[in-house]
Amino acid sequence: MKKIAVCYKWVLSDADIRINERTRELDMEKCKPQINEYDRMGLETGVRLKEASGCELVALTCGAATEASAKDALSRGPDAVYCLDDPVMAVADATATSKVLAAMIRSISDVDVVICSEGSSDQYAQQVGPRLAALLGFTSVSYVSKAEVQGDALLLERKLEQGTECVKVIGPVVVSIVPDICEAPIPSVKQILAAKKKPSIKLGLADIGLSADSVAPLLHVAGVKAPLSERKAVRLNPDGVSISEAATALARQLAADGIL
DSSP states (O other): OOEEEEEOOEEEOGGGOEEOTTTOBEEOTTOOEEEOHHHHHHHHHHHHHHHHHOOEEEEEEEESSOGGGHHHHHTTSOSEEEEEEOGGGGGOOHHHHHHHHHHHHHHSTTEEEEEEESOOTTTOOOOHHHHHHHHHTOEEEEEEEEEEEETTEEEEEEEETTEEEEEEEOSSEEEEEOGGGOOOOOOOHHHHHHHTTSOEEEEOGGGGTOOTGGGOOSOOOOOOBOOOOOOOOOOSSGGGOOHHHHHHHHHHHHHHTTOO
16 A cells, blocks of 8 residues: 545534524534544544555545644644635535545545545435545445455455455555444544644645536535424323322333333
C-alpha cells in the first residue's frame, strides 16, 4: 500500500437535538459539530493499517464549515487532512458527496486504499462508499468488520446476514466498515498538541475541477420531524383500586394485547 485515505463527515451532535412538542420539528440550535461517530472508527482503522504497513495516512472531508474539524481529525492519527469547505455542500446528498470526495482523492497522488464508514449519523444513507468506488474505478468491499495487512494485500472480513466472508484484495480498493470494527480511542493531550504541527489543506470546488452546479443535489429534503408517539394511557387503579387488583388488571390487559 502507498497511501490510505479515510473519509469522514463533520456533523451536528445528535445528543443535543431538541424536539418542538407542538410542531415535532427538530431544534438544532444547541447542537455542536463533531466528527461523525462511525467515521472515528474509520480513522482508527486507518491508523492500525498504517502501523502495520508503514504507508502514509491522510483524512479528507467535504461540507460546509468543515475547516474546524481539522484539529480533531489530525489528533486521531492521520499525517495530513484535506478539507473542502463550501456553503453549497450544506445540502449535499450522497451523489454530490461521492462526486466531491472522488475528485479530492484524484487530486491526492498515490491513494490506493480508501476507508469509509457504513453511514453517517445524520443521514445513514449507506451509499457513499459504493458510489465512490464506482466513480474512482476501485474495487468495493462493504460491511467490513475486520481489516488486516497481508503483504501487499488486505485481508478483510465481511459481516453478512448468514455468516462471515473473508476477502483478500489488492488495491486500489474502497473499504466500507461497520461500526463494530474497533473502538475509537479519545485522543490524548500529546496527540492534540501534535495535531497543531500537522498540515491541514483547505480546498475549494474549483481546486478539484468542480463547480457549484455540478454538485447540485438530486435529493431535496422537504422537512424532518420527530415520529408521533401515541400511548393508550390506560389507568389501572381508578377510584382507589388496590395494588393487587391493579396488577391483576394489568396482567389481563397485557395478555389481551398479546404481550404476555
